[in-house]
Amino acid sequence: MALCIAFFVPFIAAALAVLITRLFKSWAGWVLALFPAGLAVWFGAQVPAGVQGEVPSLTLPWMPDLGIELALRLDGLSLLMALLITGLGTLVVIYAGRYLVHHEVLGRFYGWLLLFMGGMLGIVLADNTLLLFVCWEVTTFSSFILIGFEHKEDAARESAQRALLITALGGQSLLVGLLLLGDVVGTLSISGTIAAAGTVRDSPRYLAILLLVLGGAFTKSAQMPFHTWLPGAMTAPTPVSAYLHSATMVKAGVFLLARLSPVLGGTPPWETILTVVGTTTMVLGALLALGHTDLKLVLAYATVSVLGALVMLLGQGTAASIQAMVTFLTAHALYKGTLFLVAGSVDHETGTRDVAHLSGLRKRMPMTAAASAAASLSMMGLPPLFGFMGKELIYEACLEGPGGWPLAVGATVGFGGMVAAALRVGVQPFAGKTFRAEKPESKVHEAPPSMWVGPALLAAAGLVLGLVPWAIQPLLAIAAVDIGGSQAGDLKLTLWHGVTPALGLSAGSLVLGGGLFALRQPVLKGLRALNLSSHGPERFYQASLSGLLKLSSSMTRVLQNGSLHQYIVVTLATFGGLLALAVFLRLGEWPRGVSKYVLSHEVVVLVGILVSAVLAVVSRSALTSILALGALGLAEALLYVFFGAPDLAMTQIVVQTLTVILFALVFSRFPVQPHEHRFRWWTAALPLAVGGLITWIILHVASVPSHTRLADFYATQSVPAGKGLNIVNVILVDFRALDTLGEATVLATSGLGVYLLFRTRSQRKKRQV
Amino acid sequence: MNPVVMHTVARLMAPVLLLVSLVLAVRGHDIPGGGFVGGLMAATAFALLMVAFGRTAARKQLRVHPTRLAAAGLLVALFSGVPSMMEGRPFLSGIWARLPVPGTDGLKVGTPQLFDLGIYLVVLGTAMCFILGMARGEDTTAPEMGG
Numbered sequence: 001m002a003l004c005i006a007f008f009v010p011f012i013a014a015a016l017a018v019l020i021t022r023l024f025k026s027w028a029g030w031v032l033a034l035f036p037a038g039l040a041v042w043f044g045a046q047v048p049a050g051v052q053g054e055v056p057s058l059t060l061p062w063m064p065d066l067g068i069e070l071a072l073r074l075d076g077l078s079l080l081m082a083l084l085i086t087g088l089g090t091l092v093v094i095y096a097g098r099y100l101v102h103h104e105v106l107g108r109f110y111g112w113l114l115l116f117m118g119g120m121l122g123i124v125l126a127d128n129t130l131l132l133f134v135c136w137e138v139t140t141f142s143s144f145i146l147i148g149f150e151h152k153e154d155a156a157r158e159s160a161q162r163a164l165l166i167t168a169l170g171g172q173s174l175l176v177g178l179l180l181l182g183d184v185v186g187t188l189s190i191s192g193t194i195a196a197a198g199t200v201r202d203s204p205r206y207l208a209i210l211l212l213v214l215g216g217a218f219t220k221s222a223q224m225p226f227h228t229w230l231p232g233a234m235t236a237p238t239p240v241s242a243y244l245h246s247a248t249m250v251k252a253g254v255f256l257l258a259r260l261s262p263v264l265g266g267t268p269p270w271e272t273i274l275t276v277v278g279t280t281t282m283v284l285g286a287l288l289a290l291g292h293t294d295l296k297l298v299l300a301y302a303t304v305s306v307l308g309a310l311v312m313l314l315g316q317g318t319a320a321s322i323q324a325m326v327t328f329l330t331a332h333a334l335y336k337g338t339l340f341l342v343a344g345s346v347d348h349e350t351g352t353r354d355v356a357h358l359s360g361l362r363k364r365m366p367m368t369a370a371a372s373a374a375a376s377l378s379m380m381g382l383p384p385l386f387g388f389m390g391k392e393l394i395y396e397a398c399l400e401g402p403g404g405w406p407l408a409v410g411a412t413v414g415f416g417g418m419v420a421a422a423l424r425v426g427v428q429p430f431a432g433k434t435f436r437a438e439k440p441e442s443k444v445h446e447a448p449p450s451m452w453v454g455p456a457l458l459a460a461a462g463l464v465l466g467l468v469p470w471a472i473q474p475l476l477a478i479a480a481v482d483i484g485g486s487q488a489g490d491l492k493l494t495l496w497h498g499v500t501p502a503l504g505l506s507a508g509s510l511v512l513g514g515g516l517f518a519l520r521q522p523v524l525k526g527l528r529a530l531n532l533s534s535h536g537p538e539r540f541y542q543a544s545l546s547g548l549l550k551l552s553s554s555m556t557r558v559l560q561n562g563s564l565h566q567y568i569v570v571t572l573a574t575f576g577g578l579l580a581l582a583v584f585l586r587l588g589e590w591p592r593g594v595s596k597y598v599l600s601h602e603v604v605v606l607v608g609i610l611v612s613a614v615l616a617v618v619s620r621s622a623l624t625s626i627l628a629l630g631a632l633g634l635a636e637a638l639l640y641v642f643f644g645a646p647d648l649a650m651t652q653i654v655v656q657t658l659t660v661i662l663f664a665l666v667f668s669r670f671p672v673q674p675h676e677h678r679f680r681w682w683t684a685a686l687p688l689a690v691g692g693l694i695t696w697i698i699l700h701v702a703s704v705p706s707h708t709r710l711a712d713f714y715a716t717q718s719v720p721a722g723k724g725l726n727i728v729n730v731i732l733v734d735f736r737a738l739d740t741l742g743e744a745t746v747l748a749t750s751g752l753g754v755y756l757l758f759r760t761r762s763q764r765k766k767r768q769v
Numbered sequence: 770m771n772p773v774v775m776h777t778v779a780r781l782m783a784p785v786l787l788l789v790s791l792v793l794a795v796r797g798h799d800i801p802g803g804g805f806v807g808g809l810m811a812a813t814a815f816a817l818l819m820v821a822f823g824r825t826a827a828r829k830q831l832r833v834h835p836t837r838l839a840a841a842g843l844l845v846a847l848f849s850g851v852p853s854m855m856e857g858r859p860f861l862s863g864i865w866a867r868l869p870v871p872g873t874d875g876l877k878v879g880t881p882q883l884f885d886l887g888i889y890l891v892v893l894g895t896a897m898c899f900i901l902g903m904a905r906g907e908d909t910t911a912p913e914m915g916g
Binding site: 646647650651654655657658661662665666722723724725726728729730732733734737738740741744745747748750751752754755757758759 | 793797798799800801802803804805806809810812813816820835836839840842843846847850860861863865877879881882884885887888891892894895896898899900901902903904905
């Protein structure tokens with residue numbers, strides 16, 4: 001049960017965010033941080049039991065008929081991720097309280113951030129593929145809002161749109177993949193799927209499932225060629241970048257791959273695709289990171305590189321590479337979280353994020369500088385920091401695994417780029433002498449405590465874990481077991497491995513990185529000349545976006561050209577055509593058994609309907625047409641009365657009255673042009689044909705005896721079950737109340753749409769006047 | 770038309786129509802009527818006011834913004850489904866009770882009636898969105914009937 005509460009806490013916090021921000025004002029960050037902090041403590045308390053092999057789980061029915069359950073499970077992998085999410089979340093919430101203190105909608109910002117946290121936590125706790133998917137889309141949507149949070153800026157909107165288009169497209173692919181997967185194993189439970197892993201690998205649909213799931217994971221984790229959204233996402237406020245783009249959201253894809261690794265992994269396609277894509281992303285990300293001087297952009301491309309490395313390790317799938325993956329994932333979350341927050345503080349204090357303008361900040365911002373130094377040393381993989389262990393394990397895994405030396409060389413190049421990037425963002429702004437920025441030097445101060453406490457804690461964690469790795473070793477071991485099976489549990493974290501090839505590669509990457517940093521001016525120039533980021537996927541994204549817009553505008557030109565005449569022709573032709581297809585396929589013969597007796601008063605009403613219909617069409621006066629339409633509707637209402645449907649009759653009369661009023665309003669604004677009255681034969685033929693078709697169908701319907709079990713059920717159950725004598729109303733408000741609620745929602749939404757449409761129209765008019 | 774006649778008719782008829790709309794909505798569970806037609810009837814009353822006195826006057830008489838009416842209606846309908854969940858029955862199951870009213874054998878009340886009231890508000894709000902939206906700017910330009 002505690003697990004269920006933990007699942008809902010972020011959502012509750014999100015709902016309360018606006019209220020709490022209003023109540024506590026500038027203290028809101030500290031108050032709201034209590035929610036994730038409490039969660040972090042709780043998850044931390046679960047670690048000893050988890051190491052003993054306990055896996056708390058909980059299943060609540062949600063949509064039992066569809067096999068969708070609120071199933072939660074806290075295994076080692078979930079526990080590791082949950083601790084990262086809530087721990088980093090706490091620090092980011094505190095940080096944001098100061099960073100965005102003067103923001104007008106800070107409360108709303110917190111709401112979205114906590115909602116995002118809830119989605120992320122849901123992804124790692126879910127034990128049902130569709131629950132996982134729902135949470136997955138929660139993160140997609142809330143990150144869209146967070147990236148575009150400064151929505152008045154074009155760049156923010158453009159990046160948010162790009163992130164949404166790419167990740168949501170991947171989400172659709174993932175949904176199909178998960179449904180196929182569920183179909184193959186016959187359950188939506190993730191633990192059940194893992195137990196039935198053999199069925200999946202032998203299934204002929206394996207490749208399709210794999211590709212679809214990879215589509216989701218690769219877009220979310222910004223793998224080549226989908227990486228283009230991540231750097232754009234840096235338009236988000238810095239706390240968001242730190243949280244979403246270092247530690248959590250982008251890792252959702254990696255997590256998904258890790259989670260499904262026992263099911264989908266270990267096959268040639270898995271190994272090939274993940275290794276190739278991961279390695280490419282790693283090297284390319286590192287190269288792109290060097291081509292920028294904006295602190296956040298450099299960090300973003302370095303993140304792309306790390307994500308590539310993690311995917312590559314999962315692709316290798318050996319025990320050593322899984323161990324390396326969980327270690328490096330943790331190390332990266334710690335140092336990248338720090339560096340993003342540091343970048344935010346630097347930006348906040350100096351007013352610039354361009355590394356070319358920053359130097360010598362260590363005297364002005366000592367706490368931030370210390371945190372930054374520790375984190376960047378971890379990023380470079382230097383002992384005794386935790387990043388060093390992650391990197392050593394990666395080299396060892398590459399050398400031992402199927403990838404061998406070529407992969408190890410690739411990793412060296414990638415890490416070389418990362419070393420240069422770390423020197424760039426973590427050291428350069430703080431080293432050196434003079435400070436050159438827009439603000440005069442004297443105005444630059446240390447960031448306030450709530451803004452350095454987070455980076456300092458994260459950086460300290462990286463240092464402490466490096467010195468006492470046994471503190472986290474058991475947790476990492478159980479997480480590795482959940483990905484790679486029991487042989488992956490034999491994890492040993494030590495600082496000194498002896499003189500091994502891995503140590504040599506480490507030294508190689510440091511030399512390479514140092515060289516790249518020393519030669520940064522020519523490297524930067526060269527990379528800018530190559531303009532890597534605007535070729536390939538970037539080009540493709542722009543082309544497909546503009547293609548989509550062109551397609552839709554050409555469709556609009558054809559279908560919605562502003563002529564009412566055209567709209568009616570298109571609507572009737574589509575409707576009639578589809579009906580005709582259905583009718584002639586299924587009801588080929590002439591209807592039989594229709595009553596031959598027509599009563600005289602029915603004939604009178606019928607003639608009335610016909611006459612008013614013809615009058616409405618041929619009249620040259622709009623007023624006459626409207627009145628004729630009204631008469632037609634009233635005559636129809638009479639027909640309902642004859643056939644014993646007073647509810648319908650009444651509704652028809654009122655609707656008719658309102659329609660006449662609306663038509664009168666509309667026609668008074670758009671006077672009918674005389675030339676529109678030209679007679680065209682097909683203008684008459686089309687409605688006549690559609691009308692005839694419907695008559696034909698109704699005759700068929702009338703010739704079929706209508707005593708169905710459903711009608712009997714409603715007739716007999718209306719009083720005992722629905723407690724009402726009016727069957728129509730009982731059906732609407734009781735038996736099918738959910739349908740009615742849905743329809744009411746549609747109605748209200750359309751009302752809102754119409755209202756906004758007219759409001760914008762009249763406002764535009766006002767502006768012009 | 771003589772505006773005096775129009776004004777008098779509207780002033781007399783609008784309250785009557787509103788009353789009828791409420792009657793329709795309340796009795797709907799047992800005899801013809803219901804929230805949908807009731808809401809439409811109420812919208813007709815305001816439409817009549819609008820034709821007679823203009824858009825601004827009708828909007829003033831409505832008091833609440835039409836989009837808020839629709840939203841409130843949705844909330845009421847949604848809320849009417851909650852009590853049954855507390856009894857462990859599915860969302861939107863009807864709960865009925867009889868209020869002792871002297872002179873009768875009890876007044877029937879239930880959550881489906883609340884639901885119907887929600888529908889009434891949604892329909893009224895939406896219809897007023899349409900009607901008031903269409904009539905926007907209508908007060909300044911004289912209607913031109915005919916082609």
